Amino acid sequence: MTGDEANRPSSTHLSVHVGTDWRVLCHTYPDRPPILSLDINRAALTLAAADGAVTPDHLRFARNLLAAVNTYVLDCERIHLAEQGAGNPPEENAA
Structure with a gap:
């Protein structure tokens, strides 16, 4: 090295x-x-x-993991709905 x-x-x-x-x-x-x-x-x-110890730092990691997974799920759902056409209302329903 x-x-x-x-x-x-x-x-x-x-x-x-x-x-x-x-x-x-x-x-x-x-x-x-x-x-x-x-x-x-x-x-x-x-x-x-x-x-094998749950420390305050490990809890922060777990909470950050949960937040990232939640964001991932929400974005996957948004994309899936858009691909299914649910994200595009018919023109007659548009404001």
Whole structure:
């Protein structure tokens, strides 16, 4: 390694294009944090609290994840409705 290469953190980019072969589960337990699992074809992604501890930082992560997923769902619904023609009212109903 030379120069700044020794100081760069590792990075990973994961891109999943979801088709019809998927499964999303949240495993909950009475005495430990939940585990969120996404299985898409042959890829699996599991989200869990580091060291099995739900910290304030982990709660912030979970809330930000929820907000991002909510935005994703709303935009998918908007696009789906537009593709189905629901987003374009008939001209006689236009104001």
